[in-house]
Amino acid sequence: MTATQNSIEQSFECGICHDYLTEVRETPCCHQLFCFTCIQQWLNQGGSCPQCKSTSLTENTLLKNVVLQRIVDNIELDCPYVLAGCSAKVPRCDLENHKQLCPYSTAKLADKQQQKLQKSIALLNQYTETAIPVSDNDLYDLAKALHEQYAYAEARKCFGKMKTKNSSLEIVILQAHIERDDGKYTDALRLYDQAYDMTTSPSQRIELLLAKK
Numbered sequence: 001m002t003a004t005q006n007s008i009e010q011s012f013e014c015g016i017c018h019d020y021l022t023e024v025r026e027t028p029c030c031h032q033l034f035c036f037t038c039i040q041q042w043l044n045q046g047g048s049c050p051q052c053k054s055t056s057l058t059e060n061t062l063l064k065n066v067v068l069q070r071i072v073d074n075i076e077l078d079c080p081y082v083l084a085g086c087s088a089k090v091p092r093c094d095l096e097n098h099k100q101l102c103p104y105s106t107a108k109l110a111d112k113q114q115q116k117l118q119k120s121i122a123l124l125n126q127y128t129e130t131a132i133p134v135s136d137n138d139l140y141d142l143a144k145a146l147h148e149q150y151a152y153a154e155a156r157k158c159f160g161k162m163k164t165k166n167s168s169l170e171i172v173i174l175q176a177h178i179e180r181d182d183g184k185y186t187d188a189l190r191l192y193d194q195a196y197d198m199t200t201s202p203s204q205r206i207e208l209l210l211a212k213k
C-alpha cells in the first residue's frame with residue numbers, strides 16, 4: 001500500500017520505500033523520516049544518510065518519533081479488497097489483521113464459492129440418487145445455479161429427471177446455454193433451434209438469435 005502523492009500524506013512516507021512509515025526513525029543530521037528496517041538495511045550496506053549524505057549517521061544515532069508513528073498507525077486506509085466489495089476504512093495498524101478476517105478477501109471468497117458449489121452438488125445427489133419426487137422447478141433452479149458455477153456436467157444431470165425437459169421453452173434455453181458455455185456448439189445449436197420452434201413471440205425469437213452468438 002503506497003502512500004498517495006498528497007502533500008500531507010507524503011510527510012508520512014518513508015524516504016526509501018515510499019510506503020507509509022513503519023517503526024518511524026528520524027535522522028539526527030537532517031530530520032528525515034524512514035522505516036526502521038529500511039534505514040537499517042541502507043546503513044548496513046555502508047550508505048551515508050540517504051538525504052544529506054552525512055557519514056556520521058549510524059543505527060545507534062537514529063531517533064524515534066513516537067508521536068508521528070501514532071499518527072501514521074491511525075491513518076485510515078481502504079481495505080485492499082475494496083474492489084471485491086469491502087467498504088471498510090481500517091486504521092493502518094489494524095490492516096494486517098483486517099486482511100486476515102475480511103469477508104471479501106480472495107481466500108474467503110474462494111472458500112465461499114467452493115462451499116456454494118459443494119452445497120449445489122449435495123443437492124444434486126439428493127435429487128438424483130433418492131426416490132423423493134422433485135419438481136421441475138427445483139431441478140431447473142439447481143441446473144441454473146450449477147451453470148452459473150461452471151459445473152456443466154453436473155448441470156446437465158438435472159435435466160435427466162425433468163418431465164418437461166423438451167416441452168418448456170425456459171428449460172430448453174437453459175440446456176442450450178449450458179452446451180454453448182461448455183463449448184459443445186453443435187448440441188447448443190440443435191437446442192437453440194428446438195427452442196426457436198417453441199417460441200411464441202418475436203421478442204423471444206430475437207432473444208434467442210442473440211443468445212446463439
Ligand SMILES: [Zn+2]
Pocket residue numbers: 014015016017018019021022034035038
Ligand atoms: Zn520504508
Ligand SMILES: [Zn+2]
Pocket residue numbers: 027028029030031032049050051052053054057
Ligand atoms: Zn541526513
Ligand SMILES: [Zn+2]
Pocket residue numbers: 079080081082086087088098102103104
Ligand atoms: Zn475488508
